[in-house]
Amino acid sequence: MNFDKIRRFLQLLEEVQKNKATDIIEFELKETENLFALITLGEMVGYANPPVSITLSLIPYMEREVILMTNRAVDSNDKLSDIASIMEVE
Amino acid sequence: MKYIFFMGKGGVGKSTLSSLIAYKLAKRGEKTVLISLDFAHNLGDIFNMKIGNKGVRLEEHLDIFEPDIDRWVEEYLRNTRVLIKENYKYVSVFNLDNMLNLMKNSPGIEEYAILHLLYEKTKALADMDYLVVDMPPTALALRIFALPFITREWLKTLLKLRKEILVKRERIANVHGKEKFDFAVDEHEDKVYRNLKEQEEENAFLLKLIQGANIIPVTLPVQLSFKETERILKKLSEFKLNVPFVIVNRVKNDEWKKGCVCIEDKEVKTFDDFEREIKFQDFDNIDSEILQL
Numbered sequence: 491m492n493f494d495k496i497r498r499f500l501q502l503l504e505e506v507q508k509n510k511a512t513d514i515i516e517f518e519l520k521e522t523e524n525l526f527a528l529i530t531l532g533e534m535v536g537y538a539n540p541p542v543s544i545t546l547s548l549i550p551y552m553e554r555e556v557i558l559m560t561n562r563a564v565d566s567n568d569k570l571s572d573i574a575s576i577m578e579v580e
Numbered sequence: 581m582k583y584i585f586f587m588g589k590g591g592v593g594k595s596t597l598s599s600l601i602a603y604k605l606a607k608r609g610e611k612t613v614l615i616s617l618d619f620a621h622n623l624g625d626i627f628n629m630k631i632g633n634k635g636v637r638l639e640e641h642l643d644i645f646e647p648d649i650d651r652w653v654e655e656y657l658r659n660t661r662v663l664i665k666e667n668y669k670y671v672s673v674f675n676l677d678n679m680l681n682l683m684k685n686s687p688g689i690e691e692y693a694i695l696h697l698l699y700e701k702t703k704a705l706a707d708m709d710y711l712v713v714d715m716p717p718t719a720l721a722l723r724i725f726a727l728p729f730i731t732r733e734w735l736k737t738l739l740k741l742r743k744e745i746l747v748k749r750e751r752i753a754n755v756h757g758k759e760k761f762d763f764a765v766d767e768h769e770d771k772v773y774r775n776l777k778e779q780e781e782e783n784a785f786l787l788k789l790i791q792g793a794n795i796i797p798v799t800l801p802v803q804l805s806f807k808e809t810e811r812i813l814k815k816l817s818e819f820k821l822n823v824p825f826v827i828v829n830r831v832k833n834d835e836w837k838k839g840c841v842c843i844e845d846k847e848v849k850t851f852d853d854f855e856r857e858i859k860f861q862d863f864d865n866i867d868s869e870i871l872q873l
């Protein structure tokens with residue numbers, strides 16, 4: 491295999507990695523922006539938080555989210571991944 | 581079934597008038613339910629009997645209910661706790677008790693309790709002709725009417741977000757193998773998604789009920805009460821709710837106003853007095869007016 495081919499292969503690999511990385515970031519960004527909009531502009535649709543009835547009805551089925559939320563509170567330094575973890579971004 | 585809600589400032593005559601109208605509809609042979617959604621029930625005082633949660637059948641066609649709203653909230657929170665206990669594997673329900681206790685006083689819980697009681701009663705009494713509702717005083721009544729509209733928007737957003745999450749999970753599960761993950765990936769499996777769907781169904785029912793109902797503001801012939809009625813009308817029209825007319829209650833003969841449904845101020849002690857004494861000056865009978873709605 492010649493050196494050129496190897497280099498092109500490596501370039502391609504890097505390209506893919508980069509895309510993958512930006513895909514994830516773009517995704518996180520989008521989710522975070524949504525969340526941000528919801529939290530800050532929620533008032534415009536009536537309440538800053540969903541009506542308590544929605545929350546109460548959901549709680550019994552949201553153990554996973556409750557855990558995510560508590561973990562976040564414990565070891566929170568990276569805000570973006572905190573929010574991402576609330577939104578369950580893997 | 582047709583729905584008629586009486587609302588207005590404290591003490592304007594909501595309970596008296598909703599009782600009277602329900603009674604008259606029932607006398608005409610319409611199967612009628614009268615329900616108080618006010619915390620401070622006073623239908624019992626008007627009919628001079630104990631009514632309560634289970635309700636009372638008065639005459640052949642009139643059923644009256646005074647559901648205990650606080651008790652319902654407490655029961656609901658207890659049930660939620662039981663469900664949490666059943667469903668949670670890692671988090672102990674004790675850790676959530678503080679939060680559940682706080683939620684008893686959360687703004688919005690009363691509105692929901694009242695709407696849910698209305699939902700249950702309406703479902704259970706689907707074959708009746710009329711449901712006449714004695715609403716709590718204005719501020720709470722308006723929040724009750726607003727809640728299904730707000731809830732609709734939130735559920736739309738949350739369902740969309742949840743769907744996105746499920747799609748992402750599915751993708752990840754497809755790459756790494758489903759066995760590795762203990763979360764649901766499709767809409768039927770995911771209890772959160774299913775719960776949101778159930779909520780959407782109940783909310784859609786309530787929205788339809790409210791949008792199809794006739795809401796009758798009651799006012800006294802005094803400036804303060806008129807001002808409040810103006811605000812009520814403005815708010816209700818923002819939500820495009822039906823207001824067929826306003827009742828001006830306790831009008832003295834000399835301040836008679838045409839164009840409104842007015843009710844004279846009468847010396848009344850008992851419901852029977854009331855039934856006998858009350859005359860509607862604009863219409864022979866307000867119940868025949870209501871029958872045309």
Ligand SMILES: Nc1ncnc2c1ncn2[C@@H]1O[C@H](COP(=O)(O)OP(=O)(O)OP(=O)(O)O)[C@@H](O)[C@H]1O
Pocket residue numbers: 589590591592593594595596597618620622717829830831843844845846847848
């Ligand atoms: N047209 C009328 N003539 C004479 N008395 C009236 C009339 N309408 C109502 N009342 C009296 O006014 C008082 C208040 O009426 P009612 O309890 O129906 O008001 P309400 O709007 O239900 O009050 P609350 O907000 O406290 O529930 C009662 O004592 C009732 O008998």
Ligand SMILES: [Mg+2]
Pocket residue numbers: 594595596618620621622714
């Ligand atoms: Mg009353």
